[in-house]
Amino acid sequence: xxxxxxxxxxxxxxxxEDKRLQKYLFNTMRNVVERFGYEExxxxxxxxxxxxxxxxxxxxxxxxxxxxxxxxDRQVAxxxxxxxxxxxxxxxxxQELTYPLRWYSIPNLWRYERPQRGRLxxxxxxxxxxxxxxxxxxxxxxxxxxxxxxxxxxxxxDMYTIRLNSRKLSDYLLQEHLKFDHEQSRSLTKLxxxxxxxxxxxxxxxxxxxxxxxxxxxxxxxxLMAVLNxxxxxxxxxxxxxxxxxxxLKKLFELLKSSGVTxxxxxxxxxxxxxxxxxxxFEVFDTDPENNRSMFGGGxxxxxxxxxxxxxxxxxxxxxxxxxxxxxxxxxxxxxxxRPETDLWVVLIGATYERAQGVLNEMRDAGLNVALDxxxxxxxxxxxxALKKGIKYALxxxxxxxxxGEYTLKNLETVKETKQSIxxxxxxxxxxx
RNA sequence: GUGCUCGUAGCUCAGUUGGUUAGAGCGUCGGUUUGUGGAACCGAAGGUCGUGGGUUCAAGACCCAUCGGGCACCCCA
Numbered sequence: 001x002x003x004x005x006x007x008x009x010x011x012x013x014x015x016x017e018d019k020r021l022q023k024y025l026f027n028t029m030r031n032v033v034e035r036f037g038y039e040e041x042x043x044x045x046x047x048x049x050x051x052x053x054x055x056x057x058x059x060x061x062x063x064x065x066x067x068x069x070x071x072x073d074r075q076v077a078x079x080x081x082x083x084x085x086x087x088x089x090x091x092x093x094x095q096e097l098t099y100p101l102r103w104y105s106i107p108n109l110w111r112y113e114r115p116q117r118g119r120l121x122x123x124x125x126x127x128x129x130x131x132x133x134x135x136x137x138x139x140x141x142x143x144x145x146x147x148x149x150x151x152x153x154x155x156x157x158d159m160y161t162i163r164l165n166s167r168k169l170s171d172y173l174l175q176e177h178l179k180f181d182h183e184q185s186r187s188l189t190k191l192x193x194x195x196x197x198x199x200x201x202x203x204x205x206x207x208x209x210x211x212x213x214x215x216x217x218x219x220x221x222x223x224l225m226a227v228l229n230x231x232x233x234x235x236x237x238x239x240x241x242x243x244x245x246x247x248x249l250k251k252l253f254e255l256l257k258s259s260g261v262t263x264x265x266x267x268x269x270x271x272x273x274x275x276x277x278x279x280x281x282f283e284v285f286d287t288d289p290e291n292n293r294s295m296f297g298g299g300x301x302x303x304x305x306x307x308x309x310x311x312x313x314x315x316x317x318x319x320x321x322x323x324x325x326x327x328x329x330x331x332x333x334x335x336x337x338x339r340p341e342t343d344l345w346v347v348l349i350g351a352t353y354e355r356a357q358g359v360l361n362e363m364r365d366a367g368l369n370v371a372l373d374x375x376x377x378x379x380x381x382x383x384x385x386a387l388k389k390g391i392k393y394a395l396x397x398x399x400x401x402x403x404x405g406e407y408t409l410k411n412l413e414t415v416k417e418t419k420q421s422i423x424x425x426x427x428x429x430x431x432x433x
Numbered sequence: 434g435u436g437c438u439c440g441u442a443g444c445u446c447a448g449u450u451g452g453u454u455a456g457a458g459c460g461u462c463g464g465u466u467u468g469u470g471g472a473a474c475c476g477a478a479g480g481u482c483g484u485g486g487g488u489u490c491a492a493g494a495c496c497c498a499u500c501g502g503g504c505a506c507c508c509c510a
Binding site for chain 1: 434435466467468469470471483500501502503504505507508509510
């Protein structure tokens with residue numbers, strides 16, 4: 001029985017060309033967030049299972065987390081998300097850290113579920129968090145940064161929108177303004193989350209099922225729809241305008257506008273699944289009708305650090321997954337053609353392998369990435385190998401070249417060929433972008 | 434976890450109502466002077482038809498199971 005060549009279900013092999021793309025994605029993210037002063041951290045891929053039981057959301061822990069019992073009878077989870085881990089790390093050094101804390105990481109995460117487009121079992125996710133800022137300045141910074149990441153990848157503002165909502169406002173709306181009880185609010189939250197996936201009539205039907213007779217009589221469903229259909233804060237019922245969360249949202253929109261984030265919109269139907277969000281939440285949506293989905297999001301979770309028995313720390317963060325990002329960039333034609341790391345391919349002519357080593361070392365010492373064809377094949381085969389690999393330069397080294405100290409350098413893109421001293425070769429190839 | 438759908442060479446696919454030794458294009462490898470290009474020409478390798486059962490004189494095709502991909506649920510980091 002032959003062994004399977006497939007990678008584990010829902011996980012990917014990264015061949016060099018795939019890894020090259022991943023490096024490009026990660027480096028771009030790193031450049032942007034570090035420009036905002038964020039520092040990289042990391043942590044183990046394994047965590048005690050209890051870490052996720054507290055606040056992540058039951059379904060995620062029970063059904064979508066890889067778990068096992070280790071040899072010491074400990075319940076262990078492969079991390080399904082990074083937020084509990086980073087909260088643990090902050091809590092552990094709560095007193096000695098200097099705030100505001102700006103941290104990021106690009107961990108691989110695992111979730112046990114049936115794979116489909118944009119959702120695999122293993123993915124990498126940029127996690128960015130700011131700890132220690134209670135005001136909307138934190139949301140402003142984090143959302144601006146998310147926007148900056150998108151534009152740095154070449155996305156235009158008409159390719160995506162940033163939807164904003166406030167958990168506090170939703171809770172107030174459902175429980176105080178519309179007078180739903182706790183259980184109704186829970187069910188409604190889930191239902192509202194699916195609002196745009198089901199038809200309007202199905203939605204109102206399912207809302208109606210949740211109402212009591214008195215609520216039906218009071219037309220609670222109409223009041224609910226009036227709120228949910230608001231496309232801006234100004235469209236909310238007037239009696240809500242003085243609410244603190246509305247004030248905060250207003251302030252946030254002003255800040256975003258002032259820093260050029262013009263594609264942020266208010267969406268009262270935005271919920272997000274995690275239980276730990278406490279206030280403002282946001283999601284970045286692809287506007288492409290073919291792929292009208294949430295790509296990534298985040299929000300404020302002020303309570304998580306405090307669960308570790310220390311004073312709580314106000315926190316805002318988001319996670320950006322590599323799979324959804326790649327889908328987005330691919331469908332908007334924003335993925336660049338990437339060259340291999342190798343700058344130059346040496347074609348050896350005749351039995352020159354040994355004597356060519358000095359030249360190779362000279363180029364490598366000068367910082368060039370140099371590979372050679374050491375097969376002894378005919379020159380046309382050697383040259384074709386470089387072409388197929390996408391390497392930009394080929395250098396011919398034969399008897400004549402070694403004698404004269406002049407080498408034939410060929411730019412495989414322009415097909416131009418010149419004879420150069422090795423110093424000149426180094427100079428020319430180093431000019432690569 | 435549920436439902437639908439697909440799986441033939443490295444890739445993209447043909448393969449008639451079940452009927453001989455399963456095909457093409459591209460790619461790969463070799464050759465057409467071992468000092469130079471993706472072309473052209475010649476040639477070769479490469480498939481237990483995802484896997485395992487079953488029906489049949491006969492299965493790539495029909496049935497069941499299973500693995501993998503895609504889509505929709507569930508859920509969403």
